Amino acid sequence: MINNINLSFEEMWDKIMACDHKYDGLFYTAVKTTKIYCRPSCRSRKPKKINVTFYKDIQAVEAAGFRPCKRCQPEVEHSPHIEIVKSIVAFLVTHYKQQLLLKDIAENVGLSPYYLERLFKQETAETPRTYLEKIRVDKATYLLKSTKLTNIEICYEVGFQSPSNFYKVFRNLTNCTPSEYRKGFQHEVDRL
Template sequence: MKTERNILTDEKWNAIIHNDASYDGTFYYAVKTTGIFCRPSCKSRVPNKKNVLVFDTADAALERNFRPCKRCRPNGLRLPDEEWIAQITEYIDSHYHESLTLSVLADMCHGSPYHLQRTFKKIRGLSPIEYIQIKRLTKAEHLLLYTDKTVMEIALTVGIPNTAHFATLFKKRTGSSPTAYRKTAGKGRGEIHYE
């Protein structure tokens, strides 16, 4: 049963949206959609109020499987780099079709763009943007082989709104245009069954 202390009151919400450091240590807030918890003074983007849970202690948030914020380090806790990058990779895998920039990812994961870029490259061996591009183009290959969507529809589906740019990226990765890939790779796979 929730006590008054664990309810997101207007006072606590105002502390969160105004990054009020005077509330640090009195409560922590977690964001259900990111799985991260913060101090009230955290400078991260203001979350959607309906996704916020309030905890008396950092340990209580940890017990509910929330991870400490990389930016504000609640109670001095730190998220290991490997786990942080795995969390970001999972987010990319689920949202690759959206407009993802280094700034958007850094904001979402409560880190700076520079630190995210450097840490992601150290752990994964490529930049976050390179990873997003590979994810998008791999999905495009699948869509070219197993659907009857046009090249333009596929480009939009994987998050690359400019068809000419999509074709250039695709050719750089595969060595052929999307249309040629569909014809030649489809023949090598036998009859294509559209989904």
């Protein structure tokens, strides 16, 4: 099953509940009761958590006897550059804690930094840097919900180099501070 990216079952579950397209191609959601598999961004009705298994690639999920969803068509490649973009995204997801420069990412996938950035932006409408920031904020929100780490500890744990940048990026992407996010999440849990 999953072994090439650093996501827990709970994080992958969060991604499919949010229909997060950033993780398309990195893993697939297989539903045991329907024998269908989907992309993380699929908008179909969500299955029960106990009926879900995650796979890292199409070959593994199909070998396990699942068939592709007709709605999200996970077996169809949407771009000739999709494999390169998947490689870049997988590298970002796996190395998000590290201080990454564009040249590091480019060396990993065998492209020039200029071409990599242009291709990535063309395919995702984002730069590798903004994509990496979203991955880091995703990780931070998960840690804010599931740990008692301080905001500063989370800042460094998810790869930000300075608290001021962490707070700025977090606010831009979530419209609140990390403390407000944690407090808001805690109020939701208390109401349940």
